[in-house]
């Protein structure tokens with residue numbers, strides 16, 4: 001967040017793709033099969049077509065986590081968009097936010113459909129991590145559609161002008177989380193790929209602010225990343 005969060009801009013328009021669209025395509029494919037002659041298309045081929053149809057998505061389980069040890073706290077469906085990352089969009093950015101409030105406040109507003117924004121994760125002062133949106137889905141957190149589609153967003157409890165709130169436990173838990181994301185998607189651990197909300201093109205948000213200690217954070221991410229296997 002960082003300012004008054006109003007982030008979802010542009011994120012919602014391209015949702016959908018599910019429902020009736022899929023049904024209609026399925027019918028058309030069926031029609032093609034009949035016209036060409038049933039045996040003309042190998043079943044295997046048909047299966048592959050099906051997989052590419054819009055609206056076909058990876059199976060997902062409510063409450064399933066991407067980050068080990070996180071607590072699931074599902075955000076309102078209005079604050080994110082279903083996607084199939086990294087297959088439909090490459091994930092190559094992590095965006096660091098500061099709530100301008102408490103962990104509880106962040107979780108509460110991200111569950112509010114009227115808020116229009118949410119991050120994938122919220123990190124508490126004591127290092128506790130909540131996952132609110134699956135990494136394969138697009139969270140409305142950066143206020144920039146391209147950045148939302150290519151990034152994972154992490155909120156941190158606290159205020160931009162209170163550096164004492166950015167605890168060791170929080171930096172370390174966040175570094176483990178970011179390192180895991182970088183490992184999963186092959187994202188380089190550098191400041192080009194791990195950025196603050198303030199660095200998102202066109203943003204008017206200032207978080208995580210001048211007191212977020214990048215010189216402390218980045219070595220921690222590198223240390224944690226070194227413990228993990230590479231992406232492929």
Ligand SMILES: [Zn+2]
Nearest residue numbers: 001002097197
């Ligand atoms: Zn922010």
